[in-house]
């Protein structure tokens with residue numbers, strides 16, 4: 628999803644989930660651990676979720692559309708771009724979609740496309756044969772069952788070829804402004820580190836998170852968690868010194884040494 632740079636001097640990397648910002652992660656200046664604002668450190672998962680949402684909103688401002696790093700214009704293009712983003716970076720997807728969307732601007736065009744040409748256009752994203760089957764099958768399903776429109780309900784979206792729950796949530800939240808909380812590897816990892824869930828199943832993580840946040844926060848919260856996971860709360864070596872959540876995160880400095888006071 629298309630990257631509009633939050634906060635000056637910070638950069639993010641495009642990711643596989645298809646979500647936020649494309650660019651390379653850069654270290655932030657270290658900052659001292661600060662006390663949680665308000666009435667102290669939240670003790671409940673819901674309290675931590677709400678405080679994390681507020682802190683990350685300061686850190687990564689913008690709407691879901693602005694935070695999304697996949698270039699697109701409308702739900703159909705976002706659906707195609709999100710399918711293509713599997714197992715590759717958003718930058719790579721953004722390199723191929725302008726020509727793809729020029730050649731096939733509507734579901735009807737893509738449904739009628741020749742597979743060889745589509746494969747050629749999307750080849751740089753990898754797994755191009757199966758992705759071509761998915762985007763063309765998805766376009767045909769839109770034409771056959773939804774009059775060429777992207778449906779606005781999860782239960783319909785997940786019936787489309789190549790569309791799982793995560794992709795559907797991206798389209799709902801970013802493409803349509805509807806409630807949707809995509810859970811990728813970053814969202815899952817951060818949610819567990821922050822003590823928001825103990826689950827590893829993405830659907831259960833989604834259920835836990837959506838129970839703690841307002842529906843209009845779901846999409847942007849997911850995007851911000853992804854950005855934070857790519858830039859700060861790295862999988863193997865999280866940069867807790869630089870993390871704006873380090874004063875209430877139960878996992879802070881459990882991977883690295885706490886800074887000397």
Ligand code: SF4
Pocket residue numbers: 817820821859860861865866867870871872873874876877878879880
């Ligand atoms: S304090 Fe460390 S473990 Fe917790 S969210 Fe921040 S970077 Fe991740």
